[in-house]
Amino acid sequence: MNKKNSAFKIFSPSSLIKQLLLFWVLFSATTALADALDIALQEIDKGHYKQAIQQLEPLASDGNAEAQYLMGHMLIDNVLGQNKQQKGVYWLEQAVINKHAQAAQTLSKMYMSGLVVPLDMKKGTEYLQLAEKYRDPAEPEEECD
Numbered sequence: 001m002n003k004k005n006s007a008f009k010i011f012s013p014s015s016l017i018k019q020l021l022l023f024w025v026l027f028s029a030t031t032a033l034a035d036a037l038d039i040a041l042q043e044i045d046k047g048h049y050k051q052a053i054q055q056l057e058p059l060a061s062d063g064n065a066e067a068q069y070l071m072g073h074m075l076i077d078n079v080l081g082q083n084k085q086q087k088g089v090y091w092l093e094q095a096v097i098n099k100h101a102q103a104a105q106t107l108s109k110m111y112m113s114g115l116v117v118p119l120d121m122k123k124g125t126e127y128l129q130l131a132e133k134y135r136d137p138a139e140p141e142e143e144c145d
Contacts, residue, residue, distance in 0.1 A: 073106065105131040112128075
């Protein structure tokens with residue numbers, strides 16, 4: 001049997017190095033995203049919302065649901081005083097597309113109360129159903145205000 005065609009080719013030193021390098025790159029990218037999110041959360045805790053948004057915006061644009069949720073929540077809460085609440089609704093909707101339960105819950109409450117968005121019980125109910133669908137069963141249910 002020709003050794004070059006053997007099933008053991010995947011374990012060649014150069015192949016193993018490439019696989020380890022790929023793992024390291026993917027791990028580093030994941031760690032960098034987590035670090036940016038952690039930095040944003042620290043900035044939020046300090047009340048440095050502008051800096052938090054600067055950290056979150058690239059993550060949100062790349063499809064990070066947690067970053068989208070945080071961006072949406074901060075903009076709806078008008079933490080920058082710039083009345084960008086409709087942009088906040090956009091980010092919450094993006095987070096829901098990425099299956100973020102809390103974003104769906106927030107939009108549900110907003111549509112059912114007419115807060116920032118027009119009162120729409122049907123849409124509110126749809127978001128509530130999505131929140132239930134996306135909820136992690138290990139997380140305790142959020143209490144209503």
